[in-house]
Amino acid sequence: YIFDKIYNFYHGDDTSDGRLSLEISALIPSFLLNLSSSGRTPQSSPNTKSEGEYKRLVEAMKESVRENLSLEDIAQRSHTSVSYVKYLFHRYAGVGAKQYYATIRLNEAIKLLEEGESVTEVSAKLNFSSPEYFSLFFKKQTGLPPGRWRSELKK
Numbered sequence: 001y002i003f004d005k006i007y008n009f010y011h012g013d014d015t016s017d018g019r020l021s022l023e024i025s026a027l028i029p030s031f032l033l034n035l036s037s038s039g040r041t042p043q044s045s046p047n048t049k050s051e052g053e054y055k056r057l058v059e060a061m062k063e064s065v066r067e068n069l070s071l072e073d074i075a076q077r078s079h080t081s082v083s084y085v086k087y088l089f090h091r092y093a094g095v096g097a098k099q100y101y102a103t104i105r106l107n108e109a110i111k112l113l114e115e116g117e118s119v120t121e122v123s124a125k126l127n128f129s130s131p132e133y134f135s136l137f138f139k140k141q142t143g144l145p146p147g148r149w150r151s152e153l154k155k
Contacts, residue, residue, distance in 0.1 A: 053080070054088040061101050065108045068127040071098055106141045109134070114153075119146045 057078055064074075074097065075082045089097040105126055112122045123134035138146040 050088060051092060053078070053084075054092040057085060057088060057097075058100075061104050065104050066126055068105075069101070071101075074101070102137075102141065106138070109138060109146065113146055113150045122146065 057074065060074060060077055061069075064077075067073075069077075071082050071085060075085045078085070085097050089095060089100055093100050095103075109122050109126060112125060113119075117125070119135060120131045123131040126134065128134035128137065135145050135147075138144075138149070142149055144152065
């Protein structure tokens, strides 16, 4: 049932009131982030040097969620190369580093919106260049603009 809902939502065939699809859309990034944060992939062995570096990168991303860092900034702060950062995320998270960071930022945006922050306030707090750009980012990630997303969840 839930997989049918997910499929229908992402293919534009949602015939329900949209609430379940909206909730699924909002929860998928968090689920994937939590799943990938566990570091339990078939390729990973516990306590390796690279796994430790990956975990430090994840923490750095979480700490800088409001800074809107580029991949180059993240690599520079961790004293490593961009290609190594990409390698670590593909190995341990199964997604690209940029997508991982975007999901962290999306989760923070959702949290702020749920706390009652306006789109403009969230955009400023997360250091987006404009509220319009934040809305485009949010819609690309969730399928809905942030204002509509919040109003749909309150129904």
